[in-house]
Amino acid sequence: MPNIPRLTDFLPYLMAITSNAVSSRIADEYRLRFGLRIPEWRVMAVLGDGGSMTQREMVNATVMDKVAINRACKVLEERGLVARSPNQRDGRSHHLELTGEGRALYAQVMPMTYEMFERIFTRIEPSEQEALKTLLSRIRDGVQAIDQGNPA
Amino acid sequence: MPNIPRLTDFLPYLMAITSNAVSSRIADEYRLRFGLRIPEWRVMAVLGDGGSMTQREMVNATVMDKVAINRACKVLEERGLVARSPNQRDGRSHHLELTGEGRALYAQVMPMTYEMFERIFTRIEPSEQEALKTLLSRIRDGVQAIDQGNPA
DNA sequence: CCCATGTGGTTGCATTAGAAATAGTTTCAC
DNA sequence: GTGAAACTATTTCTAATGCAACCACATGGG
Numbered sequence: 339m340p341n342i343p344r345l346t347d348f349l350p351y352l353m354a355i356t357s358n359a360v361s362s363r364i365a366d367e368y369r370l371r372f373g374l375r376i377p378e379w380r381v382m383a384v385l386g387d388g389g390s391m392t393q394r395e396m397v398n399a400t401v402m403d404k405v406a407i408n409r410a411c412k413v414l415e416e417r418g419l420v421a422r423s424p425n426q427r428d429g430r431s432h433h434l435e436l437t438g439e440g441r442a443l444y445a446q447v448m449p450m451t452y453e454m455f456e457r458i459f460t461r462i463e464p465s466e467q468e469a470l471k472t473l474l475s476r477i478r479d480g481v482q483a484i485d486q487g488n489p490a
Numbered sequence: 491m492p493n494i495p496r497l498t499d500f501l502p503y504l505m506a507i508t509s510n511a512v513s514s515r516i517a518d519e520y521r522l523r524f525g526l527r528i529p530e531w532r533v534m535a536v537l538g539d540g541g542s543m544t545q546r547e548m549v550n551a552t553v554m555d556k557v558a559i560n561r562a563c564k565v566l567e568e569r570g571l572v573a574r575s576p577n578q579r580d581g582r583s584h585h586l587e588l589t590g591e592g593r594a595l596y597a598q599v600m601p602m603t604y605e606m607f608e609r610i611f612t613r614i615e616p617s618e619q620e621a622l623k624t625l626l627s628r629i630r631d632g633v634q635a636i637d638q639g640n641p642a
Numbered sequence: 643c644c645c646a647t648g649t650g651g652t653t654g655c656a657t658t659a660g661a662a663a664t665a666g667t668t669t670c671a672c
Numbered sequence: 673g674t675g676a677a678a679c680t681a682t683t684t685c686t687a688a689t690g691c692a693a694c695c696a697c698a699t700g701g702g
Binding site: 343344345346347348349350351352353354355356357358359360361363364380383384387399400401448451452455457458459460461462466467469470471473474475476477478479480481482484485 | 495496497498499500501502503504505506507508509510511512513515516532535536539551552553600603604607609610611612613614618619621622623625626627628629630631632633634636637
């Protein structure tokens, strides 16, 4: 049986520092070139992909906090990248979508994102990338299985 | 050629949310049972594993910020889990090590850590865990290769 | 219709993380 | 030996993150 793990051999730690390295590398690039932070980029990504949606729908589509979504939307709205329109079905929420300017930026941001990703993951074969995705998904399942037993 | 990635299919995003899920699950457990936060646990882990060392050595041994190390050490010292002793060779720094009480807590914390890890990763075969480690290491290499070209 | 309850969104507050500035110490060239 | 430059640790300041309370509207039961 494996004994007490060294920190530098402990998977949750390795995942944290690796994810952090990747994220902050990409985040620097976004801020530098587009003045976008990660939450704002994520909102643009879901709106660019999914079209018009409410904040709640964005929360469901991502694992982001509703406050993070709200703040990101507010910033993007002030920059004229996102527009709100009333929701007839529910007066509490609005439909949000990219403006023309927003779509123009989206068209710039996404290729850069993909290029950035390719540079970092050049040496990782596509098959390995797929394997990693399913592995990560299974790990999330493992966490969730425990959360079921120990609801916060 | 793959086109613009969906957020929910974008590896850096998946890594971030997965790592976050794992970390916060473990962090809750630490805080609940031992009143330790992640940085404090990490310091205990390296001291428990490596014996006496300076803060700078801890910074090198982990990827943690020097401020985070310093704050964690201060908290642990105030709780009597870690002790400082002067460094004859260099008056700027101290040697830090676990006290008896610190080692006692370490002996409790580490098995719990490992048990927690096993619960989350039950369904991930040891061979897959190893594969994941090397994959993460290669991804870090990829980030570093870019940082070389674009020094901050 | 009216009240109780639930939900989307917003704001405020506390916690955390990191960058920049500071103090004290060492090292090295001269 | 002295002064400049570099380094360890610490403090301070600012930005980011997440939680909890809150408001406005919606829904369902009486």
